[in-house]
Amino acid sequence: MAKPLAGKVALVTGGSRGAGRGIAVQLGAAGATVYVTGRTSGTQRSEMDRPETIEQTAVLVDEAGGRGIAIRVDHLVPEEVRTLVERIENEQGALHILVNDIWGIGGPKMEWNKSVWESTLDIGLHTLRLGVDTHAITSHFAIPLLIKTPGGLVVEMTDGTDEYNAKNYRVSFFYDLAKAAVNRMAFALAHELKPHQATAVSLTPGWLRSEAMLDAYKVTEANWRDATKQSPHFAISESPAFVGRAVAALAADPDVARWNGQSLSSGQLAKVYGFTDLDGSQPDCWRYVVEVQDLGKPADVTGYR
Incomplete structure (x- = not known):
């Protein structure tokens, strides 16, 4: 099978679980070498106290066809991030x-x-x-290495498109502010990266079936639809692989600069690049949320996945 990202090097922060794990694995499936960072390793957990580790993600990257390299990093500690980027430069x-x-x-x-x-x-x-802060610190140290090679891509992961977040309160002052800030980061980085032939975007998954979300509903990826008995709108949810495929598609696009500075969603990009979720569907969560869920309509994903 073709490996469009063979020879490419990626850094996925927060890669121990959820979207980060899905992205790392799909970049690996496309042939990339993926550095997976986070605070939960085989010997130490973050305050989230979840069992998933960066080493497990690295193994999944290997199994997908790429090369996974796990490094425990606290991205709030500048010196740890500086050391990480120096290692990537020395090794790759x-x-x-x-x-x-x-x-x-x-x-x-x-x-x-x-x-x-x-x-x-x-x-x-x-x-x-x-x-x-973690995003800003990482960009500060990593982007100088990224722009040494034309065509680099920075993906700022968030929750909600810029359009949606501008009109809707996200259930907490601090969470709302954090997610809006990440969208704006991508916009600002796009201006700074353009002269260096690099691209920055913000990207949101839809209702993500992360490990924590599946646990909350007491289901697995195999029987996730059982959760719709509790939350009918969960029918629009997507696996971490879906947003992972979105990132892989962006990274493999020779014309990725067309997206520079934009706020994107996995469902939107699926229509452009043609990738699907694990079940062969293309869930368009953010359109569904606006047109069905937020209007109080009964759950019905017809035409949305």
Whole structure:
């Protein structure tokens, strides 16, 4: 099979689980060497206290046909990020794809449906640090290596398109702010990268069937549809592989610069590039949310996946 990203080097931050794992694996399936970073390794967990590790993701990258390299990094610590990028340069000589996928959930104590004055300030500020500072710190150190080779791609992972987030409150002052900031980061980076023949975009999955989400509904990827008995709109959900295929498609597109500075979704890109989710469908979550879910209509994914 063709490997359109053979010879390419990617860095996927926050790659231990969820979208990060899905992206790393799909980049590997396209032939890339993928550095997988995060705070949960085989010997240490982050405050999320989840069992998935960066080493497990690296193995999945290998099994998909790429090369996975797991490195434990706290992206809030500049010196750790500097050391990571130096290692990539020493080992590979280049970086072609940077995926900033640290999501900014403030740990198990994350607060929802509270105003800024009702929120615990330390938790809220930690959310901003995880969701905003980590992206800025990583870009600061990684982009100088990325722009040494023309055609580089930076993907800022977020939750919600710029259009949707501009009109809708995202259930927490701090979470709302973090996700809007990431979309704006991609816009700003696009202007800074364009003279260097590189591209920056923001990208959102839809309702993601992450490991934590599946656990919350007490289902697995194999029987995820059982969760629609609790939440009928979960029928529009997508696997992490779907957004992973979106990133792989962008990275393999010789005309990726056409997207520079734009806010994109996995469902939108599926229509352009023709990839599907694991079940062969193309869930268009954000159109569904606006046209069905937010209008209070009964769950019906006809025409949306």
